[in-house]
Amino acid sequence: EVQLLESGGGLVQPGGSLRLSCEASGFTFRSYAMSWVRQAPGRGLEWVAAISGSGDSAFYADSVTGQFTVSRDNSKNTLYLQMNSLRVDDTARYYCVKHFNSWGDYWGQGTLVTVSS
Amino acid sequence: SYELTQPPSVSVSPGQTATISCSGDKLGGKNACWYRQMPGQSPVLVIYQDTKRPSGIPERFSGSNSGNTATLTIGGTQAMDEADYYCQAWDSGSWAFGGGTKLTVL
Numbered sequence: 001e002v003q004l005l006e007s008g009g010g011l012v013q014p015g016g017s018l019r020l021s022c023e024a025s026g027f028t029f030r031s032y033a034m035s036w037v038r039q040a041p042g043r044g045l046e047w048v049a050a051i052s053g054s055g056d057s058a059f060y061a062d063s064v065t066g067q068f069t070v071s072r073d074n075s076k077n078t079l080y081l082q083m084n085s086l087r088v089d090d091t092a093r094y095y096c097v098k099h100f101n102s103w104g105d106y107w108g109q110g111t112l113v114t115v116s117s
Numbered sequence: 118s119y120e121l122t123q124p125p126s127v128s129v130s131p132g133q134t135a136t137i138s139c140s141g142d143k144l145g146g147k148n149a150c151w152y153r154q155m156p157g158q159s160p161v162l163v164i165y166q167d168t169k170r171p172s173g174i175p176e177r178f179s180g181s182n183s184g185n186t187a188t189l190t191i192g193g194t195q196a197m198d199e200a201d202y203y204c205q206a207w208d209s210g211s212w213a214f215g216g217g218t219k220l221t222v223l
Contacts, residue, residue: 045152045154047212059210061118062118095160108159
């Protein structure tokens with residue numbers, strides 16, 4: 001059974017940093033690209049970043065380029081999202097998503113990030 | 118960035134057919150998929166590669182994609198189908214999501 005367990009969310013002040021983690025199980029982690037998708041309260045889904053199975057290639061939404069960094073440790077079956085210079089409008093639930101071709105076939109439960117003073 | 122447009126809301130009577138559209142430039146040339154999100158839950162894939170259903174998704178969910186429009190069709194709509202539905206496509210190394218459609222079963 002595929003499981004994706006996010007952690008690392010919480011309350012942070014504007015300008016602060018957080019690192020999210022997503023621990024994966026139930027599939028060959030290194031074989032699949034992964035994405036982070038976020039959802040602000042009461043809003044729609046917004047893709048944030050993706051990374052290839054090997055970790056060699058990463059892609060970012062324009063809104064987070066230069067601010068967020070996606071990475072992975074295939075020896076630990078874990079995906080990461082380093083978020084710096086956080087702003088109030090980064091407040092959202094952040095989902096870890098497993099890719100299958102060009103779509104996401106499994107989603108985690110998400111971790112909530114709140115940016116507020 | 119690539120943009121996908123969905124109607125904010127669709128209403129349907131129980132037992133009727135619901136259709137939700139998703140428009141984007143030359144969307145028919147890309148693989149479109151659809152997610153259902155129930156309140157307080159994570160999105161679930163209901164249609165991928167335009168027309169295919171993952172295991173566990175009822176046959177009354179179907180999809181099509183041609184020209185600039187992808188469509189999600191739910192036949193014999195039930196109260197349990199009330200949810201937000203999002204279309205998604207992959208373009209130039211990134212995912213694009215539609216703004217979401219709230220399906221109400223009246």
